[in-house]
Amino acid sequence: MVTGFNETLAWRFGLIAADGKYLTAEKFGFKINASAAAMKPAQIWDMEGPVAGPPGHEAEDDWIYLRSYLNRYLGVDDGGNVSGDAEEKGEKNKFKFMPQDDGRLALMAHNGFFFGGTGEQLSAKSHGPGATALAPTDLWTIHLAMHPQVNLRNVRRSTYLHLTAGQDGANVKEAIPWGQDSMITLEFDYSSGKYALRMSNSKYLNENGKLSESRGPTALYTVVFLGTAVAFRGQGGKYLAGVADGRAECRQNKITKDELWKLEDSHPQATFVAVSKPDRAVVSIRSTLEVTANQDRDDITDKEIFQLEINKSTNRWAIRGANGKYFTSSKGSVIHADSEAKGDTEFFDIEWYGPQVALKANNGKYLTVKRNGALVAAGEDGSAPEARFIFDLINRPILVLRGPYGFIGVKGESLRLECNRSSYDVFKVTHKDGVYHLQGANGKWWKQDSDGFFTTNGDAALDFHFKLLRHTHVSICAPNGKLLKGEKNGSLTSSGTEVNQDTLWEY
Incomplete structure (x- = not known):
């Protein structure tokens, strides 16, 4: 769907239950539980259909459907029993997203009860819309599963969030998301279920509109899902918007079109x-x-x-x-x-x-x-x-890479890079004349050890070449002329000789 300069991204996410475990679709019998500790393919859900909008902006049909990686739909029968085997969506697969003040969501099933629970004990039969208060187990935290590097378009202004010329803040003045300054990286904070907005200079946008080197409490936002848009709620209860001069900061504690944002694909x-x-x-x-x-x-x-x-x-x-x-x-x-x-x-x-x-x-x-x-x-x-x-690819000054087995991230004190992680690390990219250098958060460069595995403890940069081969996917050629290759066990080497799923990286 194109509503701004680029395509608005479709929602893909994981749902985290009250005990921190992810809603999971099992291959065996298409059973549904909330028992996984990390978000992998079995924990990712695609949303089809609109969701309820803010007051005055409700969708005409606000029912949504959740499709698992098995291409089956989550469902609830009239008695509130949960299933995950529907090949076609129907009445029993309808849900409504109901945003809560703290950013979590209640999922109301077609029978009028809220879908919730933990572990194997999931149902939609305990609490209905007449309940005076929802139980903690009725509420879910959303963990976005789209690639986290996006453009953010403000709904009111139809302009994009980008780094100011002085690199001391962000504003909402750019009509076209051009160059590296409009590329935003969404970082999920597992401890709070909130998100940080990392600008292209690697600094974080705080609710007062200022940037910081580190990700503190004032740089974390609760993401509120409203229609096909989101709002970012700061710790003070106010929402991110573009103020009179276009500067982005949190000013008021209600949501209007000024506080609504669309996530759009960030093309190369x-x-x-x-x-x-x-x-x-x-x-x-x-x-x-x-x-x-x-x-x-x-x-x-x-x-x-x-x-x-x-x-x-x-x-x-x-x-x-x-x-x-x-x-x-x-x-x-x-x-x-x-x-x-x-x-x-x-x-x-x-x-x-x-x-x-x-x-x-x-x-x-x-x-x-x-x-x-x-x-x-x-x-x-x-x-x-x-x-x-x-x-020269210029709008990825920082880079997040994801392959078929997960994100590329650094493993502990060994500094070895693994490609099957549920969370990602952000790497700094420098380039000249089509040659790219990759740097870890510790300031060290990507390096290959004696076993051929990549680490982030190099004193000198390795030369890489990027090849854009598919939509949002790149192959990376290492100094030995072979492609960066990932394996299911997390190994990351330069041993790829052909372009396939193991040598293509979403960027």
Whole structure:
């Protein structure tokens, strides 16, 4: 669903019961319990349908459905007994989200009773809407399961949360989430069930609008789910909003559209430098709607940054400029950045050559640079220097990586990296000329030990190359020329020889 500049993310989450255990869908008999200590695939639920909105903004149909990783729906029969085997959603699979003041949720089943309990003892038969107070076991904490790096769009302003120019706070003034300053990392605090908002400079946004190096109580927010939006409630009971001058802070203790935010997909954004023109070679739309490679590399503006949006069925890429328009090859061989929509002539194939790429247009020709700097789809050979561009991914200054077995995180004092963790570590990324360096929270670089495993205790940086191959997924090429590979037991090595689920990382 596109409501802002990018797609609004669909809700995926874990539900944590009163005793801290996750709601789980078991393969055997499709049984349902709340017994898992961590969120893995069996604990992740996809929400279908709208949820109740804030007062005055209720959805017409506020029933929702919860689908497990087994593609079966959570259900409750008329007697309140729980099941997880429905292949199609029906009346018994309907629930309503009912947000509570502390940020937790009550789930009302179709029979009018609240779904709750612990362990194997789950039902919807104890408390109904007439109850004077809900029991703790009727309440659930939501742990988001989407990738945590997003853009946050304010519903009232239709603008995005981003780092201020002075990097001393955040404001809600950016009409288009462009560059690294609009990338927000949501960090879940297990002890409180709350979230922190980590800005692109790795600092945390506090409820008073100021940034801090560490994640203290005033940087933790209760996430309140309202409609397809969320509100962030600070410890003082007030909600995050953009105030009169656009600065983001908590000002009032009620929710209006000013306090509502949409989570949107954060697409990759990059710069391209023409290899054939070492000087004034940055691809740009600064001076004309014709795409040119004629800007200095030390003078990068939004007009030299481009967003890549993949067609999931063809794996071809659309390239979008800061003007909101797409590159197109529809006007002959010269490439323009003036297309409103994505058709065949707005998609390009990307071929990867280490830190460099070649871009093939719909006519089968590669983009090259004319003497005047104009980009034209006229090249015959993607491996030729005149068809090569240095690719720098610029909107992931900090990085969270997730594979099929979990997140990449650091294991204790050994500092060994594991790829099957339910919680993640955030890594700092530096780059130059398409080469990326990864750094741990301890200030040390990624390193390989004598057994080939990665750690975060290196004194010198290793050179990595990124290849964007699928929607929100990247393969990472290590110094030995092989791909970063994860295994179910958590091992992380540079032993991948082909692109598959073990060598693709959600970023």
